[in-house]
Amino acid sequence: MTLLEIKDLHAKIGDTEILHGINLTINRGEVHAIMGPNGSGKSTLSYVLSGREGYEVTGGDILLDGESVLEMEADERARAGMFLAFQYPVELPGVGGMTFLRAAVNARLREAGKDEVDQLAFVKLVRAKAKELGVSDDMLKRAVNVGFSGGEKKRYEILQMALLEPSLAVLDETDSGLDVDALRIVSEGVNALRGDARGMLVITHYQRLLSHIVPDFVHILAHGKIIKSGDKSLALEVEENGYAGLIDAAE
Amino acid sequence: MLPNNLQQTAAALAARDQFAATGLPGAKSEPWIYTRLQDVVVNPAQSAQASTSSEAGLVLHFDNGLLVSDDVTAPAGMVIRPFTDADMADFAAYLPDDHLLGTLSVGHVTSAIMIEVEAGAQISDLLTLRFTANVADQSAHPLVFIKQGAGSQCRIVEHHESHAALSAPLIVMDIGAEAVLDHAKMQADTDSTKHLSLTVMAVAEKADINSFTTAIGGQLARHETHMHLNGEHADVALSSIYMARGTQHQDMTTRMLHHVPNCTSSQLIRGVLDDTAKGVFQGKVVVARDAQKTDGQQMSRALLLSRQAEADAKPELEIYADDVVCSHGATVGELDETHLFYLKSRGIEADEARMMLIEAFLLDTLETVRLEELRTSLTTAIQRWMTGV
Ligand SMILES: Nc1ncnc2c1ncn2[C@@H]1O[C@H](COP(=O)(O)OP(=O)(O)OP(=O)(O)O)[C@@H](O)[C@H]1O
Ligand SMILES: [Mg+2]
Numbered sequence: 001m002t003l004l005e006i007k008d009l010h011a012k013i014g015d016t017e018i019l020h021g022i023n024l025t026i027n028r029g030e031v032h033a034i035m036g037p038n039g040s041g042k043s044t045l046s047y048v049l050s051g052r053e054g055y056e057v058t059g060g061d062i063l064l065d066g067e068s069v070l071e072m073e074a075d076e077r078a079r080a081g082m083f084l085a086f087q088y089p090v091e092l093p094g095v096g097g098m099t100f101l102r103a104a105v106n107a108r109l110r111e112a113g114k115d116e117v118d119q120l121a122f123v124k125l126v127r128a129k130a131k132e133l134g135v136s137d138d139m140l141k142r143a144v145n146v147g148f149s150g151g152e153k154k155r156y157e158i159l160q161m162a163l164l165e166p167s168l169a170v171l172d173e174t175d176s177g178l179d180v181d182a183l184r185i186v187s188e189g190v191n192a193l194r195g196d197a198r199g200m201l202v203i204t205h206y207q208r209l210l211s212h213i214v215p216d217f218v219h220i221l222a223h224g225k226i227i228k229s230g231d232k233s234l235a236l237e238v239e240e241n242g243y244a245g246l247i248d249a250a251e
Numbered sequence: 252m253l254p255n256n257l258q259q260t261a262a263a264l265a266a267r268d269q270f271a272a273t274g275l276p277g278a279k280s281e282p283w284i285y286t287r288l289q290d291v292v293v294n295p296a297q298s299a300q301a302s303t304s305s306e307a308g309l310v311l312h313f314d315n316g317l318l319v320s321d322d323v324t325a326p327a328g329m330v331i332r333p334f335t336d337a338d339m340a341d342f343a344a345y346l347p348d349d350h351l352l353g354t355l356s357v358g359h360v361t362s363a364i365m366i367e368v369e370a371g372a373q374i375s376d377l378l379t380l381r382f383t384a385n386v387a388d389q390s391a392h393p394l395v396f397i398k399q400g401a402g403s404q405c406r407i408v409e410h411h412e413s414h415a416a417l418s419a420p421l422i423v424m425d426i427g428a429e430a431v432l433d434h435a436k437m438q439a440d441t442d443s444t445k446h447l448s449l450t451v452m453a454v455a456e457k458a459d460i461n462s463f464t465t466a467i468g469g470q471l472a473r474h475e476t477h478m479h480l481n482g483e484h485a486d487v488a489l490s491s492i493y494m495a496r497g498t499q500h501q502d503m504t505t506r507m508l509h510h511v512p513n514c515t516s517s518q519l520i521r522g523v524l525d526d527t528a529k530g531v532f533q534g535k536v537v538v539a540r541d542a543q544k545t546d547g548q549q550m551s552r553a554l555l556l557s558r559q560a561e562a563d564a565k566p567e568l569e570i571y572a573d574d575v576v577c578s579h580g581a582t583v584g585e586l587d588e589t590h591l592f593y594l595k596s597r598g599i600e601a602d603e604a605r606m607m608l609i610e611a612f613l614l615d616t617l618e619t620v621r622l623e624e625l626r627t628s629l630t631t632a633i634q635r636w637m638t639g640v
Contacts, residue, residue: 051595052592053588053592073595073601074595074596075594075595075596075597075599075600075604078599079598084596086596090590090592090593092590092611093611094613095594095608095610100597100607103599103607104597107598107599111598144593164597
């Protein structure tokens with residue numbers, strides 16, 4: 001079943017067009033990986049998908065479950081099932097972690113016409129999931145991402161994903177900054193969410209992550225376009241030969 | 252307790268003459284550069300409208316500027332009484348010379364109450380000063396004189412919920428050596444009310460003062476506070492939060508006067524301004540030549556929620572001593588777009604996300620409040636302001 005359809009997507013930041021016609025379809029149950037050189041537009045794509053202000057779609061469409069999301073605000077898209085694990089998670093001084101997590105989960109529940117979470121049960125749930133992902137109680141007590149190490153921030157992103165159970169998860173370089181053990185733990189967390197209900201778009205530079213989270217498809221993004229798609233072997237090819245050959249072949 | 256003939260005392264007559272002679276500050280008056288006074292109605296109320304109030308607890312209720320509380324039983328160690336004529340002169344002596352707000356309300360005093368706390372008395376009851384009014388064309392000029400004896404402890408909260416042309420309270424606190432004071436002011440007058448207040452504290456050695464102002468009401472409000480650090484090793488924390496929207500105007504003006512060595516003062520000011528509201532912070536820290544080892548900190552931050560809102564800040568250090576640690580600063584900013592996006596990307600609606608970030612902005616200042624029982628009502632007031640209720 002089609003979850004996400006990106007059709008000839010053009011987008012610009014300010015006056016500069018960054019995405020030059022992207023086509024990509026993700027069905028439920030599938031994991032797609034996107035690789036590409038620095039500055040090729042991977043994070044831009046993730047922001048355009050999640051509805052960040054300042055990223056203007058100048059052509060094409062994005063359909064989630066068959067509905068265009070272009071007119072939806074970032075928060076509506078999130079409640080419709082999208083989740084972005086940020087390449088650079090944002091520190092929110094003064095915003096308590098638990099308050100933040102509860103607000104996010106409650107927003108989703110309200111949208112679904114359900115009751116808000118029970119405080120105590122929620123704290124228990126968060127603690128349990130946090131433990132699985134190696135997020136300490138101390139981190140849960142602090143302000144969102146404030147004083148977290150790079151790797152801790154990435155784990156905290158995955159904790160949020162686990163709590164929000166999105167239908168489409170976009171992971172932007174979740175592996176960067178993770179040590180080997182953390183990479184395994186986080187990947188297990190992500191794999192636990194794999195299933196028929198969900199689709200995933202995993203942005204990475206490294207084959208290493210894709211040996212943990214094995215993708216069904218791999219796409220190469222260069223200069224704002226997908227220049228090649230294939231199966232997981234494409235990631236290995238990139239690892240060995242780099243992007244130059246692929247880019248030359250595409251041009 | 253009804254007003255006596257305080258308006259006929261020498262102090263009041265002199266103040267009234269002075270006020271009549273100077274009038275309202277002109278456009279060039281330095282202390283009023285950012286807060287222009289226009290259409291200030293000085294029409295002292297003659298009578299209260301609320302019938303005598305017998306609120307439970309230790310409450311002094313001023314309605315239209317007149318004390319209406321009946322049978323207030325002061326706890327042991329505290330005396331509450333009306334001013335004598337001599338008190339008027341004594342009170343006026345604490346006020347800065349030729350100060351508009353001083354002459355205005357001493358000259359037009361509507362009622363005046365003395366609160367004396369015996370040396371060593373540990374008053375655990377929270378003393379509430381409640382100021383209400385319901386007269387759109389009159390002014391209220393209540394005077395409150397608090398003398399806190401050496402080593403005493405006292406907890407005071409002011410609630411301002413007036414609907415009047417002008418509410419202009421004068422508060423003088425004389426705080427004895429090693430005395431501890433927790434003080435809070437909650438100003439939520441109606442949005443057609445002008446609020447012009449002057450609070451003067453004279454602080455003796457080793458006194459410990461925690462004072463917190465929350466200002467969320469009024470058409471125009473000026474909260475002026477003068478702190479005289481007269482004894483060594485005194486410690487003063489003076490924080491405030493103001494929030495304004497529509498055409499509201501909030502002014503926080505402080506004078507922190509370090510007259511002697513070894514005192515500590517800290518001031519945190521946070522303002523949130525929406526629509527075309529205006530916020531003013533004028534903070535002056537003066538360190539006298541002898542006041543070595545002074546630690547004086549002052550930081551004001553304003554958050555503009557709208558492009559039309561305005562924040563003016565004038566932090567000033569006037570330091571005549573050479574061995575001091577003083578800092579001041581003032582920033583004006585907007586909500587951070589990346590912060591908002593992060594919250595929204597988690598499904599949190601824009602309004603709620605903004606509220607979370609405003610609360611976060613106020614948090615470190617809120618945490619300085621020492622009156623524990625006030626925390627909840629403060630948070631509630633702030634949340635109510637944000638939801639526009
Ligand atoms: N705010 C902005 N204004 C102008 N240009 C921008 C802005 N943000 C990104 N860009 C440009 O858009 C291009 C794509 O950036 P993007 O962050 O999407 O790359 P990326 O593929 O995620 O790179 P990396 O692998 O380094 O994370 C880059 O050339 C970048 O300089
Ligand atoms: Mg990137």
